[in-house]
Amino acid sequence: MSRPTGNLFGWALALLGIALFSSLGVWQLDRARQKEAMLAEAKTVLSARLPLALSAASDPLRATAHDWAQGRGHFTSAPAVLLDNQGHQGRPGIRVFRVFQSDGNAVPLLVDLGWLPLPGDRRLPAIGNWPGPRSLAGLLAPPPSAGIASAVAVPQADGNLLVTSLDRALLADALKLPALAPRILRLDPAIGIGYARDLEMLPNTLPPERHLGYAVQWFGLAIAVFITALVLTLRTHRRRQHAAREKITP
Incomplete structure (x- = not known):
């Protein structure tokens, strides 16, 4: 496998991971919003009865x-x-x-x-x-x-x-x-x-704050995957530039 092809494959895996982690983060945010709305509704109902x-x-x-x-x-x-x-x-x-x-x-x-x-x-x-x-x-x-x-x-x-x-x-x-x-x-x-x-x-379930915390973790993983892929790409690019300069040096 050539290096350009390897880079493309690596980025494909990275983007897949970013998409997965981001979707999990969005899902946790949605769960937090649902539970916040539920708590607000229940508080109103219990107050009025x-x-x-x-x-x-x-x-x-x-x-x-x-x-x-x-x-x-x-x-x-x-x-x-x-x-x-x-x-x-x-x-x-x-x-x-x-x-x-x-x-x-x-x-x-x-x-x-x-x-x-x-x-x-x-x-x-x-x-x-x-x-x-x-x-x-x-x-x-x-x-x-x-x-x-x-x-x-x-x-x-x-x-x-x-x-x-x-x-x-x-x-x-x-x-x-x-x-x-x-x-x-x-x-x-x-x-x-x-x-x-x-x-x-x-009872026996997570409060909205925990869902927000998990969302932050999933988004953090998505960012970490992107940064890792970017750093590896830049390092590979620099190695290629260095190798190219050595080839043309008399």
């Missing part, structure tokens, strides 16, 4: 939005849904969800009842139920991000489901339901049922 009906959880036009909601209904007899790999105050555990049917013909929704710790042997704790009609209130929100984990629902000995993500289609099938609302209800901590919980908006 103007309630919608629980049936708003099934509104497809607001599947990614946040709303305060309240209403009456009952927890169904469906198994509890236990979301695995959920940290709280530095401890590993699960988040407990149960299916709630609001009064009327609304699509049932999952209610986030809070967090429970897991011991070292990962033995699942007993999960309570709260039968009978009751009033609930809380924050309607999209389910936690699934990340890169594949959706898996594993039935346990007590009939409950241990899951890696809240995949609606998978859960509806496993719970023998025709459908589940696209949003969950993050239960108001003031309601005296369930487990440890709050309305923290970014």
